[in-house]
Amino acid sequence: MTDLPAETVTEVERLTRLAREAVDEGAAAAYREERASLLADHGYTARIREGDTGDVLVCYPTDWVEDGVVRPDRIDDTDRGVEVRLSGPGDPDEWDEVEERNRAVAERVAAEHGDPHGTTAHALADFMGNHYGKPIAEATEDELAEFREEYFPRNAWPTERQQALLEESVQLTVEEAGSRFPG
Structure with missing residues (x-):
């Protein structure tokens, strides 16, 4: 089970969407920094996974990461990760x-x-x-x-x-x- 509260996931998604829609790069960077800070408070980090069916916000525990790369041998429970679809078709x-x-x-x-x-x-x-x-x-x-x-x-x-x-x-x-x- 994820360690991220639902309200945190909602806020992280909101900040991500605002960063993606921002016209000004300074504003986009501020939204990303706020998202990173909020996630860090819970021991998480995020990235955007781009794919053929759309973009997905992926939030995962920082203890899964070494030198900026997720290490599969460190993933103890995949349910701790959170994915939020940002574009493309929804889940039927x-x-x-x-x-x-x-x-x-x-x-x-x-x-x-x-x-x-x-x-x-x-x-x-x-x-x-x-x-x-x-x-x-x-x-x-x-x-x-x-x-x-x-x-x-x-x-x-x-x-x-x-x-x-x-x-x-x-x-x-x-x-x-x-x-x-x-x-």
Whole structure:
């Protein structure tokens, strides 16, 4: 079992996403330093593993590392490591959980901002869950562009008002999901 508390993993993921989205290299470096400090408090370190199916944030105990390299002979329990998908398709085994989270975000947007924002939020929840199997909070700039340019006009049957407010609706939804709106 991992030694990292769930709230620490959530914060580390948030800092990683902010660093990746930062326009200014100084800000990105500050986010990475804050992440490193938070992980060090728990005896962990992190790296980004890039692969064909997307990027993954990997957090592992520092006692597994020697000279900056993970030593397999030092890995006593693989469950101590933590992996968080940063891009690419989500885990289809977690679809119900993703659907529940996305639907809750859409409901909050609808309750706080009414229509057409709520209707658009539900369309974005459908898109992220069905096409990427991941939470709205993890939507990349490219995925949001695909939603706005391709999915939304073809599948949501938007009204003129809904189309006119599309950008604002997407921004409200992404921010309600707890992420920073790219762009």
